[in-house]
Amino acid sequence: MRRAGLRTRVSAAFAVGALALSACVTIVSYELTRSTLFQERERTAVRTAYFDAAAVDSSLTAGDTNVADVLGALDAGADRYVLVQRAGRWYSRSAETGAQAAVPQSLRELAARGEAGAQRIRRDREPALAIAVPLGGDTVFYEIVSQRELERTLQVLALVLAAVAIMMAAGGAAVGWYVTRSALRPLGAVAGAARGIAEGDLGTRLDPATEPDLAPLAASFNHMADELARRLQRDRRFAADVSHELRSPLQTLAAAVSVVDRRRDGLDERSAAAVGLIVDEVARFQELVADLLELARSDQPVQREPTDVVALAERVVRAHGVAPEIVVDGPREWLVDARRVEQALGNLIENAIRYGGGPVAVRLGKGFLEVDDAGPGVPEGLRATIFDRFVRGPAAGARGAGDGTGLGLAIVAEHAAAHGGSATVTERPGGGARFRLELP
């Protein structure tokens, strides 16, 4: 699974933290409010119940035997139910028959022992308080007080507190998002600098003063860039030194060999054959050095300029002494590094001459060029590696006099890559190979 981004994770952590914090506060305050309110209500309810019990007691003691009438005379609101149990019989106000069912057994037993008490119960799925006050003799006064309104109040409170908790979490997430944005902004500068270096601007450095907290990052980034520049510089100097040290003796060889070659006719057969070998190998060595040096610097940035590719293609085929059909299917002018494209196309044509019996067509499409030959083609298994260095196809056969350096196609691939494109080979419809160079 893909890991969530830093900003997402930080925001989520902020949200969870804010939610946990607000949930704690909410739950504590809710519980405190609830217990306080309940205690308050219950105290009031118990006091009222004692008052009512005293009134009923005095009425009964005064000889009023109709218990229902006595209860009816009590000033009981809608939320209060009064009951009297006398000698095993239940009395209540006419409208509240059956209310005794709500009186819990434990409270009845408590009252039977002559003790007053109160107990929280649920009646009709609503919270209520049942209060028992034993009167003299065989009589117990019960009062059931509904706490419905209190519960409703608490429900509203819980709703409000939950909403606050959710808003706190959302606020936390927003703060996290905002904070990470400002925290990540310096990283954007780092990314930009790294991109600059990747694109070849080795002078790119970060200013450690702009963001003091990120100074170590800027310092190590700059150190890395310095190191990279130094290494590139060293590599470049090495390549330059090598090229000079190789080219100088090659120049002597090339000139001296030409002198001997001119006099080959005057030599005996064995010497002439040996001179022939030296001439061929010196020529091949020259190509090899040129190709290796070309590869060594192929990672340098491309210098794009408007180029008439049709004229370029015509020039290249003329220089190689071949006349393939040039098919143009797109704009004539491309924004490319002309030197590289010229060399890449030249290498493809040379490849076609060497291994494909000569190019039959050069196609210039939109951002790509193709070179077709009518040779044996490139076997499927070799198509991926043919652009590697020193890879020669079976078409090359034994390494004879006509063999190349084995670097031509590698250079083609490097030039394509330098343009951000690619080099591929496929089968040409009708036989032969089709080399394609993508130059976006």
Add this chain to the structure above:
Amino acid sequence: MTSVLLIEDDDRIRLSLTLALEDEGYTAHAAATAEQGLAEQRRVGADTVLVDLMLPGMDGFECIRELRRGDDVPIVVISARDDTHDIVAALEAGADDYLVKPVAVKELAARLRALRRRARVATAPLRTLTFGDLELRPDAGEVRLHGAEVPVTRTEFRLLCELAEHPGQVLSRQQLLQRVWGYDIGDERLVDVHVGRVRHKIEDVPGKPRHLVTVRGLGYKLQP
């Protein structure tokens, strides 16, 4: 017989190139340092000078500038260095062509022949060509700006003549390379640097050329 002066500090390269050039039919003179080379050129006045860039004492760039001071002799650089900086600097110093070692003797002979051909074409009789205050006299090998003669090298003159023969018409860098230097495929920097050098001589403000203008993506043209 045409003569060539080779200024090259590497003994083996100097000897082998001297032998090869003599085989090609040239009279070859050689010098191991820039100072010796300048003295030799004053003495023998060779038709073409071949110069290496890395020389002990006075370097190749300075040597080219010194040669150019009093002479329009074709100068060809033969160097192991192929940095753009070096190539452009050598051409700006006044070299006519630039070859990177190792140079095949056949290639070198072809370049020398092309330089000779240019020298000859430039002396062919032609009428005077006028571009506003700029005047070209191919018969006399003269360039005049505001009536005063401007010293140009043979290659610069040949470049101007090619452009002047097609007034107002754009010639691509490759066309100029082919017509002036005789290259089928060559380095376009040769053209650009020479155009820059010519501009310094024939333009009142080289940064804002009036006569020799660049047509972006196409090439150059000469206009009044």
